[in-house]
């Protein structure tokens with residue numbers, strides 16, 4: 001017997017990756033920052049804890065104000081969510097009446113939310129090189145969503161293609177999920193005044209050391225933001241808790257620290273790409289904080305399992321187009337050196 005509504009019986013939820021003990025393991029499987037938040041961010045959380053008896057600020061001013069300044073937008077063009085996953089959830093719930101289209105290889109939650117909200121979803125194959133052919137979306141209707149740089153491929157889509165699509169389809173909403181934009185490429189945020197049909201999603205999880213705080217955002221014209229707030233106020237107005245508001249505000253005062261860690265990640269990413277190539281891997285030119293690579297003669301599953309046995313956790317997707325690949329989060333230089341040593345040993349063992 002089940003009490004769950006019939007319409008949810010066929011749901012396949014998102015599979016979060018295994019949590020691992022970082023004392024003994026190297027965790028390269030969820031694209032978090034390998035660096036802790038700046039000390040002042042940690043202190044801000046402790047201070048905010050003194051006021052947990054009170055509800056959080058519904059407008060999250062402490063974050064919204066400096067974030068709007070940082071992004072160069074008005075505060076009424078900004079929406080904050082409990083992680084960008086919550087923002088995406090509202091988008092799929094509220095902005096997909098005529099259906100939604102997204103690439104076959106992209107962020108897993110697009111499919112999950114389509115099923116949850118019973119949205120008519122069209123999955124459009126990426127090109128052979130994993131880039132998005134936006135002209136493939138021309139003949140469809142409704143909303144378009146993709147990540148840029150895309151996940152798990154790291155492939156970056158040039159802005160001019162996106163702008164051309166926005167211009168060809170002024171009556172279709174285009175969502176650009178910029179979870180990884182701080183690691184490469186240029187943001188579309190500055191174009192929201194130009195395109196009324198553009199909505200950009202961002203997060204503090206990947207480049208700002210705050211995955212655990214759950215803080216994401218959307219940027220768009222103020223009518224779209226009002227509509228997102230209409231949904232939010234119908235579900236959970238206090239969606240950003242006060243500890244998260246405090247650390248979000250504090251991290252925006254630490255742009256120097258954040259930028260330094262972004263630069264470190266980019267440097268380690270480029271070093272890692274070269275190291276993988278030297279080992280014989282094939283890979284995309286990822287602009288994210290992760291690599292997407294395969295070894296011609298060894299299956300993705302075997303590599304994933306062998307690394308796991310050595311307590312190195314990467315992501316492997318058991319899907320037709322991606323199952324020969326590993327998605328490897330860029331960790332610290334030391335972690336990546338250990339990864340390369342482990343991969344070298346696995347390859348030698350297979351091809352002595």
Ligand SMILES: *Cc1c(COP(=O)(O)O)cnc(C)c1O
Pocket residue numbers: 031082083084085086107147151177179202203204205211214215216
């Ligand atoms: C990680 C990720 C998200 C979710 O980020 P949160 O803000 O932590 O919910 C959204 N989109 C993409 C493409 C991601 O990789």
